[in-house]
Amino acid sequence: MIRVVLPAHLRILARVDGEVTVEAAQATQGAVLDALERRFPELAGTIRDHVTKQRRPFIRFFACGQDLSHDSPDAPLPGAVASGAEPFLIVGAIAGG
Amino acid sequence: MGKNMSGVRVLVGTRKGAFVLTSDGKRQKWDVSGPHFAGWELFHVKGSPADPNRLWASQWTGWHGQLIQRSDDGGKTWAPVDNKFIYDGIPGTHQWYDGTAHPWEFKRVWHLEPSLTDPDTVYAGVEDAALFRSTDGGGSWQELSGLRGHGSGPKWQPGAGGMCLHTIVIDPANPKRMYIAISSAGAFRTEDGGETWQPINQGLKSEYIPDPNAEVGHCVHRIAMHPSRPDVLFMQKHWDVMRSDNAGTLWHEISGNLPTDFGFVIDVHAHEPDTIYVVPIKSDYEHYPLDGKLRVYRSRTGGNEWEALTNGLPQSDCYVNVLRDAMCVDKLDPCGVYFGTTGGQVYASPDAGDNWAPIVRDLPAVLSVEVQSLS
Numbered sequence: 528m529i530r531v532v533l534p535a536h537l538r539i540l541a542r543v544d545g546e547v548t549v550e551a552a553q554a555t556q557g558a559v560l561d562a563l564e565r566r567f568p569e570l571a572g573t574i575r576d577h578v579t580k581q582r583r584p585f586i587r588f589f590a591c592g593q594d595l596s597h598d599s600p601d602a603p604l605p606g607a608v609a610s611g612a613e614p615f616l617i618v619g620a621i622a623g624g
Numbered sequence: 625m626g627k628n629m630s631g632v633r634v635l636v637g638t639r640k641g642a643f644v645l646t647s648d649g650k651r652q653k654w655d656v657s658g659p660h661f662a663g664w665e666l667f668h669v670k671g672s673p674a675d676p677n678r679l680w681a682s683q684w685t686g687w688h689g690q691l692i693q694r695s696d697d698g699g700k701t702w703a704p705v706d707n708k709f710i711y712d713g714i715p716g717t718h719q720w721y722d723g724t725a726h727p728w729e730f731k732r733v734w735h736l737e738p739s740l741t742d743p744d745t746v747y748a749g750v751e752d753a754a755l756f757r758s759t760d761g762g763g764s765w766q767e768l769s770g771l772r773g774h775g776s777g778p779k780w781q782p783g784a785g786g787m788c789l790h791t792i793v794i795d796p797a798n799p800k801r802m803y804i805a806i807s808s809a810g811a812f813r814t815e816d817g818g819e820t821w822q823p824i825n826q827g828l829k830s831e832y833i834p835d836p837n838a839e840v841g842h843c844v845h846r847i848a849m850h851p852s853r854p855d856v857l858f859m860q861k862h863w864d865v866m867r868s869d870n871a872g873t874l875w876h877e878i879s880g881n882l883p884t885d886f887g888f889v890i891d892v893h894a895h896e897p898d899t900i901y902v903v904p905i906k907s908d909y910e911h912y913p914l915d916g917k918l919r920v921y922r923s924r925t926g927g928n929e930w931e932a933l934t935n936g937l938p939q940s941d942c943y944v945n946v947l948r949d950a951m952c953v954d955k956l957d958p959c960g961v962y963f964g965t966t967g968g969q970v971y972a973s974p975d976a977g978d979n980w981a982p983i984v985r986d987l988p989a990v991l992s993v994e995v996q997s998l999s
Binding site for chain 1: 663664685686687690691704707708710
C-alpha cells in the first residue's frame with residue numbers, strides 16, 4: 528500500500544479529502560500512477576500525458592524531502608514510500624497558478 | 625418565439641471558474657451561482673439546444689491540462705467525461721511564431737459546440753487547431769482530421785492567443801454543412817458533415833501575411849449566422865468586419881462608419897437577421913475600447929451603417945477587452961444581448977442593446993458568455 532498526496536485541484540476532482548492509498552504492482556512512480564489512474568479514472572491526463580506518459584510540465588513528484596520529478600518512471604521509490612511510512616507527493620509547481 | 629419563454633440562464637466562463645446567472649423574462653434581477661470549478665480556466669460553457677439541461681464545460685489549468693465536464697441537470701451537478709484528444713495519424717507540422725515548422729501538440733479546448741439536434745453529439749475546437757467530435761455524450765472524442773489534412777496545414781500559424789480553432793457554426797438547415805475558424809489560418813467550410821473541408825477566405829485582406837489575399841493565414845476572430853438565413857455569414861476579423869451572402873464563398877467588408885474595425889465578438893439579433901452587434905477595440909496593440917468608452921455598435925442594415933450603444937456602459941476610463949466567445953443573444957422578445965469583459969463585468973441588455981446594466985461587476989476575467997432561453 529502506497530500513500531499518495533494529491534494537489535488541491537485533483538483532490539476536488541477525485542472527490543477525496545487528504546491522502547489516498549493505492550495498491551501498486553511495483554513501488555515505482557509509473558506503477559503508482561497507473562494504480563492511481565485505475566482507482567480514479569478522472570485523473571488520467573491531469574498528472575501525465577495520456578499517450579506519452581510524460582509528467583506534465585507544472586507537476587512535481589516529491590518524497591522523503593527529495594525531488595523525484597526527474598527520476599525514471601521505472602526507478603524504485605524510496606523504501607519509506609514503498610513501506611507506507613512516507614507519502615508520495617504530487618505537487619503543483621509554484622509557476623503553475 | 626419568445627412569448628412562451630420564461631427566463632434565461634447565462635453561462636459564464638472565466639479565468640478562475642464558471643458562473644451561472646439566471647433571471648426571469650424581464651432580465652432585471654439575477655441570481656448568481658459559482659464559482660464552479662473554482663481556480664480553473666473555463667474557456668467555454670455552452671448548453672445543448674436539443675436538451676437545455678445538458679451543459680458542456682471546457683476546464684483547463686496549466687498544472688493539470690484539459691478536462692471536459694458535463695451537466696445533465698442544468699448546471700446543478702457536473703461530472704468529468706473523456707479528456708483524451710488524440711490527433712488522428714501523424715499530426716505533421718504547422719508554422720511556429722518564428723515561421724519555422726512546429727509539430728502539432730494538443731494544448732486545450734477553446735470552444736464546445738453542441739449539436740443542434742442530438743444531445744449526445746458535441747464538437748470541440750482545440751489548440752493546436754483541430755476539430756474533434758463526440759457522439760456518445762463525451763465518452764470519447766474523434767478528430768475530424770479532413771480539416772487538418774486538407775493540405776494547407778503546414779502554412780497555418782498561431783495568433784497571439786495560440787493556434788486555436790475557436791469558432792464552430794452549424795447550419796441549421798443543412799446538418800452536413802458547418803463552418804469553423806482558426807487563428808490564424810482563416811475560415812473553412814464542410815459540406816459533408818466534417819469529412820472534407822475547403823478554405824473560404826476569398827475577399828479577406830490581411831496586411832500581416834506576405835500575400836494579403838492568400839487562401840489561408842487570415843486571423844478570423846469570430847463568425848456569426850442567423851439561423852433563418854444560413855447562407856449569410858458575418859465575421860469579425862483581426863481587423864475588418866466582413867459579410868458573405870453565399871456561405872463564405874466570397875466576403876466583402878461592412879466596417880462602414882465603425883470608429884475602429886478591430887475586435888473579437890460579433891453576433892446577430894435573434895429575430896432580425898440584419899441586426900448585428902460588434903464591440904470595436906482600439907487596435908491589435910491596444911486591446912481596449914477607443915477613448916476609454918465601452919460601446920457596443922449595432923447595425924440594423926446588415927453592416928456598413930453602425931450606431932453606438934452606450935446607455936448603461938462606462939463612457940470614461942474603461943480599458944477592458946471583450947474576448948471572442950464573450951457575446952451572445954437570447955431568443956426572448958425583445959431580444960436580450962449579453963457580453964463579458966476581461967475586467968470581470970457581464971453586461972446585459974434586455975432590449976436589443978438600447979439599455980445596458982451589469983449583472984455582475986467583479987468576476988475574474990471573462991472568457992466566454994453563452995445564454996440559454998428557458999421555457
